[in-house]
Amino acid sequence: MTTVPLRKDAARNWERIVAVARALVDEGTPLQLNDIARRAGMGVGTVYRHFPTAEALLETVAAPGLEALAAHGEQALADEDPGHALAGFLTRTIEAQVADASLSPVTAAHTDALPRTTELKQTLRSVGRELLDRARDAKVVRADLTSADLVPLMCGIAYAANVHGDPATRVETARRYLTALLEGLYLS
Amino acid sequence: MTTVPLRKDAARNWERIVAVARALVDEGTPLQLNDIARRAGMGVGTVYRHFPTAEALLETVAAPGLEALAAHGEQALADEDPGHALAGFLTRTIEAQVADASLSPVTAAHTDALPRTTELKQTLRSVGRELLDRARDAKVVRADLTSADLVPLMCGIAYAANVHGDPATRVETARRYLTALLEGLYLS
DNA sequence: AGTCTAACCGGATGGCTCATCCGGACCGCT
DNA sequence: AGCGGTCCGGATGAGCCATCCGGTTAGACT
Numbered sequence A, B: 001m002t003t004v005p006l007r008k009d010a011a012r013n014w015e016r017i018v019a020v021a022r023a024l025v026d027e028g029t030p031l032q033l034n035d036i037a038r039r040a041g042m043g044v045g046t047v048y049r050h051f052p053t054a055e056a057l058l059e060t061v062a063a064p065g066l067e068a069l070a071a072h073g074e075q076a077l078a079d080e081d082p083g084h085a086l087a088g089f090l091t092r093t094i095e096a097q098v099a100d101a102s103l104s105p106v107t108a109a110h111t112d113a114l115p116r117t118t119e120l121k122q123t124l125r126s127v128g129r130e131l132l133d134r135a136r137d138a139k140v141v142r143a144d145l146t147s148a149d150l151v152p153l154m155c156g157i158a159y160a161a162n163v164h165g166d167p168a169t170r171v172e173t174a175r176r177y178l179t180a181l182l183e184g185l186y187l188s
Numbered sequence C: 001a002g003t004c005t006a007a008c009c010g011g012a013t014g015g016c017t018c019a020t021c022c023g024g025a026c027c028g029c030t
Numbered sequence D: 001a002g003c004g005g006t007c008c009g010g011a012t013g014a015g016c017c018a019t020c021c022g023g024t025t026a027g028a029c030t
Helices: A008-026 A033-040 A044-050 A054-074 A082-099 A103-108 A113-139 A147-163 A167-183 B009-028 B033-040 B044-050 B054-076 B082-099 B103-108 B113-135 B147-163 B168-181
Strands: none
Touching: A008 A033, A008 A044, A008 A054, A033 A044, A033 A054, A044 B054, A054 A082, A054 A113, A054 B113, A082 A103, A082 A113, A082 A147, A082 A167, A082 B033, A082 B082, A103 A113, A103 A147, A147 A167, A147 B147, A147 B168, A167 B147, A167 B168, B009 B044, B009 B054, B033 B044, B033 B054, B054 B082, B054 B103, B054 B113, B082 B103, B082 B113, B082 B147, B082 B168, B103 B113, B113 B147, B147 B168
């Protein structure tokens, strides 16, 4: 993992591109490399060399969020209470995906542009599987739930909260949906 | 609601376009009007006159499924058991959305190209609200669940099942997810 | 400091998809 | 058969994406 030094001007442009992309993501605008070049005041070629595709740029924007999520996941593994640990991890995952618009497309994608993204997603899946296994062994969650269901379900919740409802109450909505999923819509 | 007679050749082309679109939807190919014209062996203008946009065509393809769903919804209203009625309606909704790829984009969309689509979606929302209200009054479902949450949650489940997992077990997966949502992931 | 090389910059450019528009053909009715 | 109105369909232009290459500049080495 030797990071190539990168020339000073190139580094400056890289930062600038990511910053512009971050702003666009925050305001919900889809990333178009040609447009980003214009906004950043540089040539199209510059943008395309740093980020061969819009996905690569999006993943770069999303990286810090994914790193934070992974870090929190590692901490959750230290939690004694299996049910609490899993719920906390899932809550954090949902909140992050809803608060940061760059995350859900990346987590939902089947293929990644950047190797680092694949690593991070792999880590998150591992943590989720570990937490779920513990919770299942402790008989806190239903037995028919496998680790393969975790990602789809989380993406589904995030999708539900993102696509509908105004952005203002979005995080609150997502939390409610997760609670509903965890506890069940039906009272038993 | 007077249907314009439509000339014979025009009607033939209309049918053909919808048939081709249906086939494309079934195999998961996104609808491109230009491409459809080629496959149907007719000019682009013909397709665009019948369907000004790809959404209009998709909604036409989805219409029968929506009609069936609405019809079933009306029946569900006759069910005595509020919990059973709601669960049945939701199950049917999910199964349809997963089995017919034309439905989820239409139900998830905020704006409709065809007035009839808006009507049908409105009907479905009304039925869902009615069923939910009854179930809530009967204390079978959690009180913090409003009718506005129904569509997002259903879309989320369908999304989760559609985006991930192979198409073969898709319906089964969707059913599992719905059950999980209804009963809750956590055992209480 | 001077020079050299490799990397970087950036706009001109071609391919591609989308949607429109209008001249010509065709249908249905008298 | 003739005619009005509708329909057909390809040619066409606009917009977006991604590439490529001549000119420039940063950094290493002497």
